[in-house]
Amino acid sequence: MSNLFASTAARPTMQEGFAALGWALTLSSVIFLASFEQGMLTAGAPVAHELFHDARHLLGFPCH
Numbered sequence: 001m002s003n004l005f006a007s008t009a010a011r012p013t014m015q016e017g018f019a020a021l022g023w024a025l026t027l028s029s030v031i032f033l034a035s036f037e038q039g040m041l042t043a044g045a046p047v048a049h050e051l052f053h054d055a056r057h058l059l060g061f062p063c064h
């Protein structure tokens, strides 16, 4: 009798897990900066704020 819970798929390695976590953090940071950030995090770099603000308008995200 075969074990129904035995998976034949390869398990992700620790390195692949960290890579996936890094991508998730990077993408969620970009989404946050382009959609919700109002200048608190980018106050020291107004160019960055303007860049993400323009991206927000380009994507049609409600802004102001």
Ligand SMILES: [Zn+2]
Pocket (backbone or CB within 6 Å): 053, 056, 057, 063, 064
């Ligand atoms: Zn705006």
